[in-house]
Amino acid sequence: xxxxxxxxxxxxxxxxxxxxxxxxxxxxxxxxxxxxxxxxxxxxxxxxxxxxxxxxxxxxxxxxxxxxxxxxxxxxxxxxxxxxxxxxxxxxxxxxxxxxxxxxxxxxxxxxxxxxxxxxxxxxxxxxxxxxxxxxxxxxxxxxxxxxxxxxxxxxxxxxxxxxxxxxxxxxxxxxxxxxxxxxxxxxxxxxxxxxxxxxxxxxxxxxxxxxxxxxxxxxxxxxxxxxxxxxxxxxxxxxxxxxxxxxxxxxxxxxxxxxxxxxxxxxxxxxxxxxxxxxxxxxxxxxxxxxxxxxxxxxxxxxxxxxxxxxxxxxxxxxxxxxxxxxxxxxxxxxxxxxxxxxxxxxxxxxxxxxxxxxxxxxxxxxxxxxxxxxxxxxxxxxxxxxxxxxxxxxxxxxxxxxxxxxxxx
Amino acid sequence: xxxxxxxxxxxxxxxxxxxxxxxxxxxxxxxxxxxxxxxxxxxxxxxxxxxxxxxxxxxxxxxxxxxxxxxxxxxxxxxxxxxxxxxxxxxxxxxxxxxxxxxxxxxxxxxxxxxxxxxxxxxxxxxxxxxxxxxxxxxxxxxxxxxxxxxxxxxxxxxxxxxxxxxxxxxxxxxxx
Numbered sequence: 001x002x003x004x005x006x007x008x009x010x011x012x013x014x015x016x017x018x019x020x021x022x023x024x025x026x027x028x029x030x031x032x033x034x035x036x037x038x039x040x041x042x043x044x045x046x047x048x049x050x051x052x053x054x055x056x057x058x059x060x061x062x063x064x065x066x067x068x069x070x071x072x073x074x075x076x077x078x079x080x081x082x083x084x085x086x087x088x089x090x091x092x093x094x095x096x097x098x099x100x101x102x103x104x105x106x107x108x109x110x111x112x113x114x115x116x117x118x119x120x121x122x123x124x125x126x127x128x129x130x131x132x133x134x135x136x137x138x139x140x141x142x143x144x145x146x147x148x149x150x151x152x153x154x155x156x157x158x159x160x161x162x163x164x165x166x167x168x169x170x171x172x173x174x175x176x177x178x179x180x181x182x183x184x185x186x187x188x189x190x191x192x193x194x195x196x197x198x199x200x201x202x203x204x205x206x207x208x209x210x211x212x213x214x215x216x217x218x219x220x221x222x223x224x225x226x227x228x229x230x231x232x233x234x235x236x237x238x239x240x241x242x243x244x245x246x247x248x249x250x251x252x253x254x255x256x257x258x259x260x261x262x263x264x265x266x267x268x269x270x271x272x273x274x275x276x277x278x279x280x281x282x283x284x285x286x287x288x289x290x291x292x293x294x295x296x297x298x299x300x301x302x303x304x305x306x307x308x309x310x311x312x313x314x315x316x317x318x319x320x321x322x323x324x325x326x327x328x329x330x331x332x333x334x335x336x337x338x339x340x341x342x343x344x345x346x347x348x349x350x351x352x353x354x355x356x357x358x359x360x361x362x363x364x365x366x367x368x369x370x371x372x373x374x375x376x377x378x379x380x381x382x383x384x385x386x387x388x389x390x391x392x393x394x395x396x397x398x399x400x401x402x403x404x405x406x407x408x409x410x411x
Numbered sequence: 412x413x414x415x416x417x418x419x420x421x422x423x424x425x426x427x428x429x430x431x432x433x434x435x436x437x438x439x440x441x442x443x444x445x446x447x448x449x450x451x452x453x454x455x456x457x458x459x460x461x462x463x464x465x466x467x468x469x470x471x472x473x474x475x476x477x478x479x480x481x482x483x484x485x486x487x488x489x490x491x492x493x494x495x496x497x498x499x500x501x502x503x504x505x506x507x508x509x510x511x512x513x514x515x516x517x518x519x520x521x522x523x524x525x526x527x528x529x530x531x532x533x534x535x536x537x538x539x540x541x542x543x544x545x546x547x548x549x550x551x552x553x554x555x556x557x558x559x560x561x562x563x564x565x566x567x568x569x570x571x572x573x574x575x576x577x578x579x580x581x582x583x584x585x586x587x588x
Contacts, residue, residue: 022551022575039436039476047562064434071434118474118498134476134502140565148551148574182421183468187497216468218497270421355430376425376472383448 003154003248004221005189008129011243012112019153019249027056028111028128028238030141033097034061034072036116037079043139044086052145054087058106060097062350068358086142095323095349098122098210098293103325105232109224110241114141119293119373121212125205126232127224127242132213152218155185156250158194161258166408168303169204170295170371170391172256173211174264178274179254186216188251196258197222202231203297210294211373214271263394263406265369268386269377277394277406285388286366288317288399289380290344291352295371295392296322298329304396305335307410308342314402317344318360320352344399356380362387369398412537413488416453417521418465423472424499433477441477442484459486462525462534466492466517470499479506489527491516491534491545504552505561511545519543551575 002010002018010017012025030051032040037059044050051057059079067073083091092100098119101107109127113120116138123130133147141147157176180190190212192205200208205222212220223244232240263277290296290304304319319339321327327349330336339346345360353360354372362368362381368388370380375387390398393407400410432444446453463469463482469492470478479502482490489509493516503510511532519525524537532545548556551574558564564573 024571024574035434036475042436043562047565069434075434116474118472132474132498134474134479134498134505136476136505136561137501140561140571144565144570146571148571150549150551182471183494183496186468186494216471216496357430357434374425374472376423378429378448379425 001247002245003189003250004191004223004243004245005129005152005154005219007243007245008110008127009149009151011110011241017151019151021151022148023151024146024148025112027114027141027145027147029056029058029101029107029113030138031058031060031097031101031113031115031120032135032138033059033063033117034065034076034079035063036135036138037082038075039135040116040139040142041078041082043136044143047139047143049143051086051088051142054089057086057088057142058090058092058101059083059088060100061093062096063355064357065093065350066348095321095326096293096296096351099296099322099326102126102232103235103323105235105237108232108238108240109228110243114138114147118213119210121217121220122206122210122293124209124212124219124221125202126228127222129219131219150187152187152189153251154189154191154248155180156191156193156253158253158255159192159196159258160194161196163258164261166393167261167263168391168393169200169207171261171264172258173208174266174274174389175256175261176254177211177214177266177272180215182214182270182272183216185212188217190215190217190220191245192220192222193245198225201299202227203299207294214373263391263408265394265404266375266389268375268388271373271375271389277390277404280404281406283404284367285315285369285398285403287315287360287362287368288313288395289353289360289368289370289372290392290395291320291322292354292372293322294373296320296326298326300371300392301326301330301335302333303392305338307393307396307407308344308400309338311342311400313343313399315399317399318347318353319344320347320359321349323349353380369395369404371395412524413460413462413527414458415462415464415519415521415523415525416457417517417519418463419517420466421468421471422465424470424475424478425472427470427478428475428481433475438480438484441481445481445485454485457485457487460488461486462527463487463490464516464519465490467494469495471496474498476502476506479503479508483508489529491543493517504555507556507560513543513545515543
């Protein structure tokens with residue numbers, strides 16, 4: 001008996017674990033990317049050991065790719081050398097790690113996944129215990145095939161009802177983060193449950209799990225179900241280890257009815273400041289960005305295209321698919337043509353301007369509406385610039401008008 | 412004499428080392444960019460042995476370990492905060508940067524002369540003679556700290572088994588992998 005976090009870890013180590021225990025667990029997948037791999041390589045050189053399971057290692061180029069500066073290119077040379085030296089065949093350059101690992105079938109439900117990126121929690125949407133760590137922890141996981149964890153307590157978020165028109169998973173997670181707070185789930189697991197989960201797409205689930213770290217959580221988890229298995233079907237992933245929460249003991253239960261939700265926006269510089277878009281509607285903006293591991297998937301491009309179709313954007317707008325697979329599917333569906341015709345700059349897959357390094361850096365005093373997960377001061381550029389977090393529909397509606405706009409006003 | 416550099420609540424790793432300055436693993440470069448936008452004078456004026464004192468959730472956000480390296484390279488002896496974000500906390504313990512939880516850390520005056528007793532885990536504010544005590548390190552952190560970092564622990568034990576002591580359950584046989 002236990003929470004989803006306790007059950008996944010218990011199944012992995014073969015004995016019943018309870019929250020609070022410190023355990024060493026086998027790691028199924030270890031990931032690092034273009035800005036963390038060089039530091040991982042230094043840790044392994046210091047340790048004097050190689051990668052224990054090269055077939056379970058993944059190096060992803062997503063943060064500054066293609067390289068925007070000589071320094072970034074050098075970091076990437078070091079990452080390529082690391083992968084080559086260690087025999088890691090999975091060197092992926094086709095999108096954001098948290099999107100392309102599942103797309104390539106490299107994770108399975110029940111896995112323990114350790115990634116040198118805080119948004120590794122996104123993969124909890126597949127019922128995997130996926131957590132972000134620093135480069136030294138990841139070096140140890142590469143070298144030993146293991147990691148140490150404190151089995152986390154769990155905040156349950158029970159979600160029931162149906163999304164009203166114009167309201168999306170991003171609005172839901174902004175409301176959840178508002179309620180729990182940016183450190184309300186620190187060191188804990190956030191387990192999403194309730195009758196609404198079955199209707200949520202895998203993309204929606206990834207949006208929810210992605211922002212678990214914005215509440216301080218170690219993991220964001222959703223139990224794998226038929227939809228998970230059908231999404232992974234044909235991608236060559238390993239056999240799932242299917243577990244459910246059984247008679248769980250939660251540290252807190254937060255209940256949310258979808259029917260009353262509205263489009264939400266979180267104001268610079270705090271992620272937990274969500275409020276209805278209509279309360280801030282009319283605020284002028286300088287840039288819109290649609291993309292990231294939070295909201296760069298096919299349904300997000302569909303939502304943006306539906307709003308922009310046949311119109312011109314009023315402010316500079318950047319859209320970045322989370323992966324080549326998303327890019328290709330969006331091309332086939334006509335979304336990319338719609339966006340480009342509307343005046344949107346569609347950039348190659350990756351993290352895009354989320355890190356403030358390329359493809360849409362903000363200048364002094366500029367204000368952006370974005371589908372990102374973080375609105376920290378200066379993250380996208382100048383420290384005096386401001387980031388507002390919202391759904392793809394709200395971002396697209398705001399691009400159209402040049403000010404923060406409730407997407408229900410456009411439809 | 413060591414001085415305290417006071418920061419507020421929710422200092423994130425983007426503020427400790429912004430994304431535009433962490434495209435390197437060179438500690439010297441990272442140290443020179445530490446808090447470059449939040450407190451541009453920090454890197455020039457910080458002296459070896461100074462302390463950072465802060466409020467809640469220090470180090471939240473990105474997992475970048477460059478944040479710990481930058482603070483260490485700047486010469487900071489320890490970070491006292493009311494609480495720490497988990498990835499930053501692990502990174503600090505793993506790299507041997509003392510991170511001490513103290514509910515009153517955010518009340519130390521900016522620039523105050525302070526004295527750290529790393530063995531007792533106490534900080535004295537000299538002007539007021541106030542003694543701040545910190546929470547004892549959790550067991551895993553103590554074990555890693557005693558080795559001087561997690562790489563040293565793995566080197567000493569050949570595996571991570573030293574982290575949780577005798578209660579630690581070794582990994583399953585290879586058949587289960």
